[in-house]
Amino acid sequence: MFKALLSSIAALAIALPCSSTLAQDIVFGASVQLTGPVANTGRYYRDAYQLAVDKINAAGGVKIGGQSRKLALKIYDNQSDVNLSVRQYTQLVSQDKVNLLLGPFASNFALADSAVSEKYEVPMVQGGGASDQIFARGFKYIFGTLAPASNYFGSTIDMLKSLKPAPQSVALLFADDAFDVSVAEGTRPKLKQAGLNVVMDERYSTNATDFNSLLSQIKSKNVDVVLVAGHETEILNFIRQAKSLTVSPKFYSFTVGVPSEDFRKALGKDADYAFGMTAWLPSATQKDRWFGDGQKFADDYKAKFGYEPDYHAASGAADVEALVEAVEKAGSVDPKKVRDALAGIKFDSLYGPISFDAHGQIDLPQTVIQVQEGTVTAIYGESGFIKQPKYPMPPWSAR
Amino acid sequence: MDLFAQVLVNGILLGGLYAVMALGLALVWGVLNIVNLAHGAFIMLGAYVSWYLYTGAHIDPFLGLPISAFVLFVLGYALQRGLLNLVVRAPMFNTLLITFGLEVVLTYLAQIAFSADFRTINPPYAGNSWQLGPVTVPVVRFAAFVVAIVLTIGMWIFLLRTRLGRAIRATAQNLVAARLYGVEPRHLYAMTFGLGLALAGAAGGLYGTVSQINPYIGGTLTAKSFAISIIGGLDNPLGVIVGGLFLGVVESLTKLYIGPTYGDVASFGILLLVLIVRPSGLLGRTA
Numbered sequence: 001m002f003k004a005l006l007s008s009i010a011a012l013a014i015a016l017p018c019s020s021t022l023a024q025d026i027v028f029g030a031s032v033q034l035t036g037p038v039a040n041t042g043r044y045y046r047d048a049y050q051l052a053v054d055k056i057n058a059a060g061g062v063k064i065g066g067q068s069r070k071l072a073l074k075i076y077d078n079q080s081d082v083n084l085s086v087r088q089y090t091q092l093v094s095q096d097k098v099n100l101l102l103g104p105f106a107s108n109f110a111l112a113d114s115a116v117s118e119k120y121e122v123p124m125v126q127g128g129g130a131s132d133q134i135f136a137r138g139f140k141y142i143f144g145t146l147a148p149a150s151n152y153f154g155s156t157i158d159m160l161k162s163l164k165p166a167p168q169s170v171a172l173l174f175a176d177d178a179f180d181v182s183v184a185e186g187t188r189p190k191l192k193q194a195g196l197n198v199v200m201d202e203r204y205s206t207n208a209t210d211f212n213s214l215l216s217q218i219k220s221k222n223v224d225v226v227l228v229a230g231h232e233t234e235i236l237n238f239i240r241q242a243k244s245l246t247v248s249p250k251f252y253s254f255t256v257g258v259p260s261e262d263f264r265k266a267l268g269k270d271a272d273y274a275f276g277m278t279a280w281l282p283s284a285t286q287k288d289r290w291f292g293d294g295q296k297f298a299d300d301y302k303a304k305f306g307y308e309p310d311y312h313a314a315s316g317a318a319d320v321e322a323l324v325e326a327v328e329k330a331g332s333v334d335p336k337k338v339r340d341a342l343a344g345i346k347f348d349s350l351y352g353p354i355s356f357d358a359h360g361q362i363d364l365p366q367t368v369i370q371v372q373e374g375t376v377t378a379i380y381g382e383s384g385f386i387k388q389p390k391y392p393m394p395p396w397s398a399r
Numbered sequence: 400m401d402l403f404a405q406v407l408v409n410g411i412l413l414g415g416l417y418a419v420m421a422l423g424l425a426l427v428w429g430v431l432n433i434v435n436l437a438h439g440a441f442i443m444l445g446a447y448v449s450w451y452l453y454t455g456a457h458i459d460p461f462l463g464l465p466i467s468a469f470v471l472f473v474l475g476y477a478l479q480r481g482l483l484n485l486v487v488r489a490p491m492f493n494t495l496l497i498t499f500g501l502e503v504v505l506t507y508l509a510q511i512a513f514s515a516d517f518r519t520i521n522p523p524y525a526g527n528s529w530q531l532g533p534v535t536v537p538v539v540r541f542a543a544f545v546v547a548i549v550l551t552i553g554m555w556i557f558l559l560r561t562r563l564g565r566a567i568r569a570t571a572q573n574l575v576a577a578r579l580y581g582v583e584p585r586h587l588y589a590m591t592f593g594l595g596l597a598l599a600g601a602a603g604g605l606y607g608t609v610s611q612i613n614p615y616i617g618g619t620l621t622a623k624s625f626a627i628s629i630i631g632g633l634d635n636p637l638g639v640i641v642g643g644l645f646l647g648v649v650e651s652l653t654k655l656y657i658g659p660t661y662g663d664v665a666s667f668g669i670l671l672l673v674l675i676v677r678p679s680g681l682l683g684r685t686a
Contacts, residue, residue: 035507035510035515036615037613037615039510039515040515040516040517040613043515080615173659176660202658202659203658203659203660204654204659204660205659205660205662205663207619208659208662209610209619210413210650210651210654210662212406212409212410212413212651213406213409213651213652213654213655213659214654214659216402216405216406216409216655217402217655219405219535220401220402220405232517233517233611233613236517236519236611237610237611240519240521240525240526240609240610240611241537243525243526244525244526244527244528244537244538244539244540244609245405245409245528245535245537246528246530246535262516262517263517265516266516266517266518266519266521266611267519267521268521270521270526396526
């Protein structure tokens with residue numbers, strides 16, 4: 001009796017996914033932070049995936065061997081919990097039998113979740129993890145569309161060399177997670193090369209709310225340049241506390257926050273003069289097969305979701321496009337064939353030119369940006385200055 | 400030396416904020432024997448109330464504190480009457496479960512109602528500061544510190560001198576005797592929980608003015624408040640302020656001299672030490 005019951009359950013479990021109506025659709029699965037502390041950034045991925053899938057379906061879907069097939073999305077909410085996201089990816093692959101995987105947000109998630117794609121040999125294209133660690137393990141099924149973490153401050157340091165008055169001393173602060181540690185490791189040698197004097201090199205706890213001790217040190221050492229690799233909540237607190245302790249270095253720059261709309265809204269005028277970087281700013285020069293160009297993507301996105309996309313969203317949309325290109329190139333949804341196609345892919349997208357190096361990571365230059373009178377302004381790119389930076393930052397009392 | 404003085408002042412001011420956050424938790428814990436795991440979530444709600452008052456009705460966050468405290472008081476009274484009184488004399492595990500559940504529900508509802516966007520209460524004077532010799536004193540942090548002291552002393556006098564305060568203490572000490580003297584425990588419990596939440600509401604307004612608000616700030620605030628309550632002891636609101644100040648100063652100095660990642664190590668290390676050496680808190684009665 002018991003045995004019969006067991007086998008009927010097993011039969012049911014096998015039968016269920018097959019009986020679903022998704023047989024004709026190509027299903028992309030992802031586990032994204034829809035609730036929890038990083039839901040604020042996680043939503044970019046959900047929304048971008050959805051927008052890209054809808055757009056591609058509206059244009060007729062994906063062509064495989066002369067036949068058009070629609071895309072479908074299966075997204076789970078991982079509640080900003082890494083362990084849950086690993087379980088959900090396992091479920092997506094082993095039970096839901098999705099065809100291919102899209103990524104979560106954030107490096108620590110991508111780091112853990114890529115182990116699932118590697119184990120089941122299903123390619124994952126992720127646009128949320130930039131840490132070099134993700135690609136340093138010789139995994140074959142993980143591809144990333146965020147510019148490498150180690151180079152986040154690369155363009156900023158290039159720019160620092162040509163600023164007048166020339167900055168002398170630097171404080172490098174970073175949170176203790178995979179992404180920010182990678183940023184710091186990549187930044188240190190670049191600072192040394194640029195001849196800057198690193199007077200503070202401090203790691204702080206993720207989710208720290210109190211920066212008064214660090215800020216007091218920055219003030220007492222009279223540091224010219226402050227580079228912070230952290231999370232939006234930390235950076236909000238950092239800037240607010242800098243103001244209340246009247247700490248105003250000549251220059252400060254942050255890995256996240258500056259490109260996001262709600263960050264600037266939360267800080268109001270205090271967001272001014274903050275530098276950051278982005279690998280993507282919407283432009284009509286980024287030609288795209290589905291959206292037309294990067295600017296049109298941004299307009300569509302804003303119209304549909306009511307807020308501006310930033311590089312996270314563009315990167316997420318590019319992930320969907322990369323999978324589609326690879327499926328068409330492979331002429332199949334077979335995970336191994338798609339994986340091989342991804343490795344050699346090369347196309348222009350709303351996000352910029354997409355191609356992956358031998359480790360699966362993209363290489364995109366970072367544009368230095370600054371908040372000037374409440375708007376994000378591109379300051380310094382590959383070919384030098386785009387617009388004059390507001391430098392040095394005036395003291396808080398003179399704003 | 401200047402740096403030391405500055406960081407010491409930072410720590411003291413931070414400690415004041417810590418104390419207001421923990422005051423409500425300690426009161427509810429001491430009197431009702433409920434460790435309110437949703438305390439941080441109520442601070443978060445208080446912060447949102449202040450945020451809406453400031454951005455919607457342009458009410459200064461400090462003037463808005465009584466309103467936010469009152470809103471949370473009503474919520475607390477209703478919750479205790481309708482929900483928590485059911486388990487108040489059950490084993491502690493049940494109250495832990497129910498407040499944990501409340502925390503999850505409140506956080507989730509907050510995300511639906513307020514979205515996961517970050518907010519700050521940012522009045523024009525939020526970044527102002529005074530310069531006292533080499534030390535910078537942020538105005539808002541100082542004001543929060545003053546509010547903390549006033550609330551603590553007010554709470555102390557209230558518990559010591561007023562009829563309601565005496566009834567609350569009597570119930571905490573000996574329920575049977577208190578009932579014999581005509582104390583109605585259901586109402587009294589609800590008043591106490593309401594007061595605890597009112598303090599959380601005020602703490603939320605202050606927190607939003609010096610830091611940032613999102614639906615997920617609750618967990619860490621609960622943990623911090625918990626540690627402060629234990630370090631200070633539950634007998635007396637003055638213990639909470641001592642606990643808060645002690646923790647604020649130790650964390651700030653640890654971050655300066657040992658490293659920014661060691662702040663939590665220091666605070667929870669002290670928590671352990673206190674539990675071993677003085678289980679009833681720094682100012683608690685020794686058995």
